Amino acid sequence: MNPCYNLPTRRVAQGNGVVLTITQASTSQGMAGRTGVAVWNSCILLSRWISNLAASPQLLSLFQGRDVLELGCGTGLASLVSAPLANSVLATDGNAEVVELAKRNSEKNLNARPKDNVKVAEMKWGTMGVPVELYSTVDTVFGSDLTYNSGSWRALGETIGAVLRPNNGKVVYLATGHDGFKVQGELDGFLSVISGEGLKLNQPLTDAANQLLGRLLSQEERALLASTGGARIVVLEL
Numbered sequence: 001m002n003p004c005y006n007l008p009t010r011r012v013a014q015g016n017g018v019v020l021t022i023t024q025a026s027t028s029q030g031m032a033g034r035t036g037v038a039v040w041n042s043c044i045l046l047s048r049w050i051s052n053l054a055a056s057p058q059l060l061s062l063f064q065g066r067d068v069l070e071l072g073c074g075t076g077l078a079s080l081v082s083a084p085l086a087n088s089v090l091a092t093d094g095n096a097e098v099v100e101l102a103k104r105n106s107e108k109n110l111n112a113r114p115k116d117n118v119k120v121a122e123m124k125w126g127t128m129g130v131p132v133e134l135y136s137t138v139d140t141v142f143g144s145d146l147t148y149n150s151g152s153w154r155a156l157g158e159t160i161g162a163v164l165r166p167n168n169g170k171v172v173y174l175a176t177g178h179d180g181f182k183v184q185g186e187l188d189g190f191l192s193v194i195s196g197e198g199l200k201l202n203q204p205l206t207d208a209a210n211q212l213l214g215r216l217l218s219q220e221e222r223a224l225l226a227s228t229g230g231a232r233i234v235v236l237e238l
Helices: 041-051 077-082 096-108 150-163 183-197 203-215 219-227
Strands: 009-013 019-023 067-070 088-093 118-122 140-144 170-176 231-237
Touching: 019 077, 019 096, 041 077, 041 140, 041 170, 041 203, 041 231, 067 077, 077 088, 077 096, 077 118, 077 140, 088 096, 096 118, 150 183, 170 183, 183 231, 203 231
Parallel strands: 067 088, 067 140, 088 118, 140 170
Antiparallel strands: 009 019, 170 231
């Protein structure tokens, strides 16, 4: 396990030089490293990618001035990084402990964003889990490392299809490989399951997204990711 998962806080620099201080775990539940209460490598990659979107105007438009929603927000890092770009940010997770942690991190880092436009809420996946007031209200859904459990794919797809605005809705999703399987196989299975929600791959934006990600990785990071199954971003649209 990465020893950083057990630190009480992580300091994460953004592309604009602003440093976010992220609390991990909770004092009542013990050490970090459980799902959702630590800053995982996939979240680091997604946050770094978002903070460098100014390098690609076509990708910047996925967040700039839009109402965005993060699924599986964990500590809230990626949502906080997206805040300076977005019109509004809703960070969601299905775990009450995780939601409270994300709320604390949002409050702690208010001075790191130009406006207080981040909200945090508990939300389960699946059509029944989405509040009625969120239906068709989101421009961009984003997240990382959500598809490692194939049993959740359909509910995840239903959630995305429910909240996205029709015609211009986008999805930005980053997945990393895990021991024993490659990331592309996981993504292919997920995309097959959710195709019934009307979501389709935007290949030009997906290619541009992965090109940017590749430029942001050090040689050591590339080697590490290659040894654990790789990392890939997909951009989907309704």
